[in-house]
Amino acid sequence: MPTPRNRAFLVFGLGLTQIIGYGTLYYSFSILAPDMAADFGWPVEAVFGIFSASLLAGGLVAPRVGRWMDRYGASRVMTIGSAAAAVILIICASAFNAATYVAGIVAIEIVSALVLYNAAFATLVQIIPGNAQRSITHLTLIAGFASTIFWPVTVELHHYLSWREVYLIFAALNLAVCLPVHLWITRMSRLTASTNPASKLAGIEATGGIVLAEHRRRAFLLTATGFALQGFALAALLFHMVPLLGAVGLGASAVLVGTLFGPAQVLSRFTNMLLGRNISPLVLAILSAAFIVCGASVLIVSGDWIAGAILFALLVGLGSGLASIVQGSLPLFLFGPSGYGEMLGKLAAVRLAVSAAAPFAFAVLIEQGGARVALSAVVVLGIGAIVAFTAIGRWPRHADPR
Structure with missing residues (x-):
């Protein structure tokens, strides 16, 4: 197993690359999209439509990428992904x-499957399975600062540079840092596997999943359902956060x-860590x-009561923060580390396929039925996710491996 110091460097290093990865490949797009649309003479909606299609494409390749991570090592896949991200x-x-342009934007989200959370x-499961x-x-927790850092950074860069020049800077970041x-990390992974295989196997055994073999398929379907419903609700709220707050009457306070x-x-995330x-x-x-x-x-x-809107933003933020942790920890907890990469890929495929439709569908709900109808749909989807997650614990299972 890696030393405590190397484990700390591993988590910090991955956190840094997640900040850069999400910042350059995901969060920057909404800021640069209007300039992209103007450059090609398109409506902004068309550019966001391309982005939604790219998210769907990323979900479709996620299971295959997961199998590559299990077969060749996740850190090696991330190394290739960093180079590919810069090129694209x-x-x-x-x-x-x-x-x-369209092929490039779609390719960006496909490459994202190689370098982002999954x-x-x-990588963490393969190198330090016991922890x-x-x-x-x-x-x-570290990666949670991606939007906080890259939204203002992208805006500031875009004051002086075109979207094309900003993308060139982002390509350099992926090459020079990620x-x-x-x-x-790939080198450390190889050294860990070659110098202490017994310890690694012991860690894997210590983190076996709690789901019994005969219930794995049912548990997977319920997990995928919960992730998909929750993912749709979160994608809808995050994409339309400011317009939604404006629609309920907050006006300039929405931002x-x-x-x-x-x-x-x-x-x-910090509270959960402690x-x-x-x-x-x-x-x-x-x-x-x-x-x-x-x-x-x-x-x-x-x-339009401001205190209620503040509480709304805080509660959704708390839920989103935990959802990011659960995305990685729940499959490991339920199914164990064997085939973990492929399992994450399959779950991501379902979640992203459903979430890709959320911005458009939620916009239609707001337009046709108003903000309260759209929010009611989120409540129903969230309750469905709660039911799905709760149902997983109904069947006999192994003891909690922790």
């Missing part, structure tokens, strides 16, 4: 026709209230969905 960002920045979670659940919490870090989401997300050692990922999954249900319910009742 350069291609996008150099695209002066529609076909190349790959980082699998992976705790390390996943630490990792998501690639060397992932190379170092200020929306900014509370990020700190609440980080707070939930106090959540004895809380199972299954309970965290239920809590994360419950926070989202409570947040949407508060906004339905409070309307």
